[in-house]
Amino acid sequence: MGVKKIQALIINRDKILLKDSNDKSINRNSFITICVDENEDMVGAIKGEIRKLLNLDCKITFKFNKDKNSEVTTFLIDLSDKEIEACNRNSLCEDEGLEHLIWVDLRDKNYYSSYEYQYIKLLLEECIKLQYQASWTKIIAEVYFNDFASINYLNRSYLTNHRKEKDLQAGLQEKIKVMLMAFILGILFNYFFIWDSIGISAVVFILAVIGFSVYSNYAKMDLNKRLGWMFLIPIIFLSFTYSIYNNWVLRSLNAIIIPILITSYIIIIRYENIKDIKVAFFNKIFRRIFNTSFSTAPKFFSFVKELIKNRRGIEENSTKKNIIKGLIISIPLLLIIVSLLTSADMMFKYYVENIGNNMMGLNPGSLIGHSLVIVIITLYTFGFIWSLNYDYKEDYIQKNNNAFPKWEPVTIITIIFVICVVYLLFSIVQFSYLYGGAKNILPSGFTYAEYARKGFFELVLVTLINFALLAISIKLTNRDNPKINKITNTAYSFLILFTFNMLFSANYKMNMYEMAFGFTRLRIFVQVFMLLLGILLLIVLLGIWIKRVPMLKSAIIATMIVYIVLNYANIDKIIAKKNIDRYRATQKIDMMYLKKLSYDAYGEIIKLMDIGSKHDKLSIKRHINYEKEKLIKEYDHWYEFNYYKYKLLRILEYK
Numbered sequence: 001m002g003v004k005k006i007q008a009l010i011i012n013r014d015k016i017l018l019k020d021s022n023d024k025s026i027n028r029n030s031f032i033t034i035c036v037d038e039n040e041d042m043v044g045a046i047k048g049e050i051r052k053l054l055n056l057d058c059k060i061t062f063k064f065n066k067d068k069n070s071e072v073t074t075f076l077i078d079l080s081d082k083e084i085e086a087c088n089r090n091s092l093c094e095d096e097g098l099e100h101l102i103w104v105d106l107r108d109k110n111y112y113s114s115y116e117y118q119y120i121k122l123l124l125e126e127c128i129k130l131q132y133q134a135s136w137t138k139i140i141a142e143v144y145f146n147d148f149a150s151i152n153y154l155n156r157s158y159l160t161n162h163r164k165e166k167d168l169q170a171g172l173q174e175k176i177k178v179m180l181m182a183f184i185l186g187i188l189f190n191y192f193f194i195w196d197s198i199g200i201s202a203v204v205f206i207l208a209v210i211g212f213s214v215y216s217n218y219a220k221m222d223l224n225k226r227l228g229w230m231f232l233i234p235i236i237f238l239s240f241t242y243s244i245y246n247n248w249v250l251r252s253l254n255a256i257i258i259p260i261l262i263t264s265y266i267i268i269i270r271y272e273n274i275k276d277i278k279v280a281f282f283n284k285i286f287r288r289i290f291n292t293s294f295s296t297a298p299k300f301f302s303f304v305k306e307l308i309k310n311r312r313g314i315e316e317n318s319t320k321k322n323i324i325k326g327l328i329i330s331i332p333l334l335l336i337i338v339s340l341l342t343s344a345d346m347m348f349k350y351y352v353e354n355i356g357n358n359m360m361g362l363n364p365g366s367l368i369g370h371s372l373v374i375v376i377i378t379l380y381t382f383g384f385i386w387s388l389n390y391d392y393k394e395d396y397i398q399k400n401n402n403a404f405p406k407w408e409p410v411t412i413i414t415i416i417f418v419i420c421v422v423y424l425l426f427s428i429v430q431f432s433y434l435y436g437g438a439k440n441i442l443p444s445g446f447t448y449a450e451y452a453r454k455g456f457f458e459l460v461l462v463t464l465i466n467f468a469l470l471a472i473s474i475k476l477t478n479r480d481n482p483k484i485n486k487i488t489n490t491a492y493s494f495l496i497l498f499t500f501n502m503l504f505s506a507n508y509k510m511n512m513y514e515m516a517f518g519f520t521r522l523r524i525f526v527q528v529f530m531l532l533l534g535i536l537l538l539i540v541l542l543g544i545w546i547k548r549v550p551m552l553k554s555a556i557i558a559t560m561i562v563y564i565v566l567n568y569a570n571i572d573k574i575i576a577k578k579n580i581d582r583y584r585a586t587q588k589i590d591m592m593y594l595k596k597l598s599y600d601a602y603g604e605i606i607k608l609m610d611i612g613s614k615h616d617k618l619s620i621k622r623h624i625n626y627e628k629e630k631l632i633k634e635y636d637h638w639y640e641f642n643y644y645k646y647k648l649l650r651i652l653e654y655k
Contacts (some may be wrong), residue, residue, distance in 0.1 A: 005072045007033040008046050009123055010054075012079045014136050015103040016120070030116055033072075046075055053101065056082065064126050068118055076123065078134060106139050120144060128157045131165065159393065166389050167299065172310055175303045178386050181212040182300070186378030190370050192639055198251070201639035202242035206235065206258065209381070213266045217388045221269050227277070230553075231265040234560045241567045244643045246598035249521055250567055257563075263289055263384075271392035277553045288387065297383030409481070409488045412473045416491040419466075423498035459506035460526070463533060466499040470540055489544045496541050503530050503537075518590055519578040524571055532562045572597040576604035584611065591616060595623050599644040602627075624648075 009031055010017040018030035032053065036045045043060055050058050056079075064074040084103075104111055112120065124140045127133070145154045188208060192201035214221050222228075238254050238261070245251075263285050268274050274281065470492060479485055507530050514523055535558045543551035576597055583589040594605060608620050628649065635645055 003035050004038055004040075004042065005033065005035050006042050006046050006075070007031045007072055008050065008075045008077050009119065010050065010077045010079060011106075011134075011136055012082065012084050012103065014106050014139055016106055018102055018104050018116070019100055030113070031119070042073060043075075046077075050077065054084070056084075058082075062126070062130055062132060064122070065129065066122075066126075068115075068122060074119070076126070076132075080134060080136070106136055107143050109143055117144070124154070125157060128154075128161050131161065162393065163296075163390050166391075167302075170389060172306065175386075176307065178216055179300060179303060179382060181216065182378045182382035182385060183374075185209060185212065185381040186374040186376075189377040190373045194370065194373055196637060197634065197640045197642065197645075198242045199640040199642045199645075200243040203239045204639065206239045206262065209262060210235075210266070212381075213385055213388060214269075216385050217270060220388075222272060223269060225269050227275065228265055228269045230277075230557060230560075231261045231268065234564060235261045235265060237564045238567060243641055245567065245570060245572075245600050246642060246644055247521070247572050247600060248598065249525070250571070254567070259289065260285060266388065267392075270388055273392060276550075277556060279552070288384070292387045293380055293383040295383070296387045297379040299386060300379055300382045407473070407476045407478065409477055409479075409484045412477050413488055413491045415469075416473075416495050419469075420491075420494050420498055423495075423501070427498065427501050459502050459509070460530065463499055463502045463506065463530070466495060466502070467533065467537070470495065470537075474540070474544065492544050493541060496537050499537055500534060503534050506530055514578075515582070518582060518588075518593075519575045520593065521571060521575065524575060525566075528562065528566050532559060535562065570600050572601035573604055576601035580604060580607060580611075583608075589616075591619060595619075599627070599642075599648050602644070602648050 017032060019032065032046075032049065034045060034049050036042060047058060047060065050056070058077050058079060061076040061078045064076070067074050106120070109117060109120075120140060121144050124137055124144070127137050141154060145151055185205075185208060188205055192198070192205055214223070235258060238258055241254060242251065264281075267285065267288060473492070477488060507527060510523060510527055510530075536555050539549070539551055539554045539558060543549040543554075576594060579589055579594060594601075597605070602624065605620060606624070609617050612620065631645055631649060635642075635649075
């Protein structure tokens with residue numbers, strides 16, 4: 001007959017009961033341990049041992065689901081609700097029943113052997129899985145899980161348990177609802193975006209994503225939350241650009257930015273404890289997009305299994321069962337009947353054959369491709385929408401946020417003073433050569449175009465360095481002394497003023513370079529980026545002097561406004577107009593680059609038909625005719641509607 005080994009972790013408030021040995025050379029197993037026969041009642045045996053040792057009756061709190069040692073079965077017995085005379089670890093209990101037993105504080109982790117240490121950690125993991133809470137669980141978490149990796153592990157354990165609990169609480173109908181919404185989004189994505197141009201379809205799909213997300217947790221959504229409008233308004237504006245403009249750079253950027261904005265909006269209106277925008281907020285957004293949504297997606301298959309197993313409703317309803325049976329029997333009959341009817345009538349055959357063509361010309365290869373797209377988008381959108389069922393939780397175990405030491409203001413003031421001296425000398429040179437109009441004093445061999453091109457990117461880089469220095473300094477500088485703060489703020493202000501000069505110089509150089517070599521998207525985008533940096537610097541300048549100015553929130557709003565204006569400014573049209581104006585003055589134009597611009601610029605490009613050379617006119621005419629033929633072939637669905645594509649076709653009808 002086999003023998004089983006049982007051990008009990010017995011806890012009373014913040015102490016755990018151990019056996020103590022006077023022989024320190026023995027590698028002790030300090031928990032209360034007994035051996036029982038294989039067929040003996042383990043629970044009864046361990047309760048009898050506790051009764052003998054402590055002279056009291058107890059209940060088993062829970063049995064461990066796993067053990068460090070496969071030959072041992074472990075139980076927790078929590079006696080925190082009982083009054084027990086507990087000995088400390090410096091003196092053995094003298095009562096006859098308690099001889100060789102000792103209560104040890106859970107905080108005294110240096111007392112425990114490796115075996116005991118690991119089991120105490122395992123105890124907390126088991127408590128998390130079984131949702132058992134006690135005052136001593138917090139002690140174990142703080143004392144035994146205090147390094148970065150352990151804290152992350154523990155937080156993941158709490159989070160996993162919380163999500164399992166929410167999944168169990170959710171009804172099957174709710175799960176089916178989210179699965180169907182995700183499937184609809186998968187079909188829409190495939191129908192709108194695969195092998196078709198993005199137009200008004202972007203607005204429809206984005207509204208569907210937001211609508212389904214809100215509907216899935218409508219009772220918990222606060223649609224009137226003011227902070228949400230900060231993201232919803234840009235979503236609306238940017239989504240409509242797909243039905244108006246065709247600049248591929250901005251369209252690509254929007255494909256990245258819009259999902260971030262959608263996630264931000266949904267998270268803000270879903271969770272009431274998100275009341276402001278902080279740096280940590282963006283970490284949560286990216287975790288929701290890349291981590292939470294992907295990790296939640298496989299639950300789709302778990303819910304499908306649950307749906308399959310839950311067949312009692314169908315089996316109990318004979319009508320539904322008979323309908324399903326009838327549908328199954330009718331399928332082969334329909335195949336035979338349709339085959340005969342297509343042979344009997346040629347027009348009927350024509351329409352039947354064109355069903356496949358109307359459904360994207362499906363063949364085995366394309367069917368697999370479309371199915372794969374639908375499955376991927378369905379799983380991802382399911383993961384995103386279903387994750388909204390989970391409550392928003394800060395980390396259960398807080399990390400140490402004192403990793404970055406505060407800088408002394410004197411150090412920052414010294415650094416900025418030294419840098420500002422160099423910038424002052426640089427500004428004097430700038431006023432002499434760049435702004436002074438003293439072209440005759442440029443060094444020999446330098447043209448103003450070369451002078452502008454050579455210094456532009458260096459100035460932008462210096463501006464970014466200054467911006468980073470400001471951000472880090474404001475974040476990490478010690479702000480305890482009000483008088484020193486004023487001096488520090490003054491130093492920041494001088495640095496910002498010199499940085500404004502850098503931006504102005506860089507923009508001035510770029511304007512000179514554009515007049516010499518023409519306008520391109522990159523040059524326009526960089527100028528807009530410099531404008532944005534100037535606005536952000538102004539916000540920082542206000543923020544360091546006026547404490548109530550929310551710098552981060554203001555910076556985000558300013559960035560979104562500039563970016564939306566950039567989207568609606570029709571950059572390609574501006575580039576074409578500027579280059580054509582330059583052509584009128586210099587008879588120089590980069591025709592190859594002009595042809596690479598999107599349909600948004602064609603209203604300006606057509607003007608070359610009136611002022612260009614014969615070669616340029618012929619080149620433009622051929623290019624436009626080619627683009628017209630391509631549009632006629634590809635631009636054939638309502639959801640691809642785009643204003644400038646439509647406008648180009650309408651213009652060409654009158655040419």
